[in-house]
Amino acid sequence: MVSKTTGIQSKGTQVKTLTLLALWDLGGAKAEVKKSDLTKRVTRTKEKAKDYQLVFEELQQTGAIAIATKNRVAKISLTDKGLQILGDGLKSQDFEFAGQQIGTPVANALVKWIRQIDAVGISQINSDKQSNQSAKDAMVSKKSEVIASYDKFKSVVLEVYGKLNYEYNFNHLVPIYRIRRAVGDRLSRTQFNDWLLEMQADDILQLQGGSVEDSAPDKIEDSITTVLDGLRCYAKLLKV
Structure with a gap:
């Protein structure tokens, strides 16, 4: 007889994607969710909580989720990498539902995803083009000017920040x-990273986590990743 765990494993990516979707729907991208609550959401008829233990372990190993135990209560959160994996999984041509997998919670979670993630991503296509062009127009008279100092970098970044x-x-x-794309190739990527982090150290900007609106790999690459803080996607002005 094939065990339930083996059945779950045989569906691999499918089950992991649905698990990540459930975690996201429960608010796991912004806060920790009780492992028991997530387990209740994903288990179906005749399945047991232990059937999903290996799924959680594999997602944790790939960095898609983080699991922490506080006061003997296990809690799970969705990482930036997990959000990207979820988006890729839902867009995969191999992703499809078996009849028994369609229920109200799953359907509502997908509708919520489409509204808040994919719909935003689609609307951003023209917005991205417009913002890039707008930033280029703002810098047209000095686009060939190399940024050779930290003070000059601060001035340019604050101007671009305010405009955007x-x-x-x-x-x-x-x-x-x-911000990076607006500044363009007036300095190296490494120098941009170093000076933007210096602006944070000087309490001018606060670099915050999260993920870009559509989890696009090129946008994530153009954000900043540090060893200690991980992915930083947004800048918040603290002072001028």
């Missing part, structure tokens, strides 16, 4: 990838 924040109503959380 005003025109796109980012509410003072401006995506770092947009």
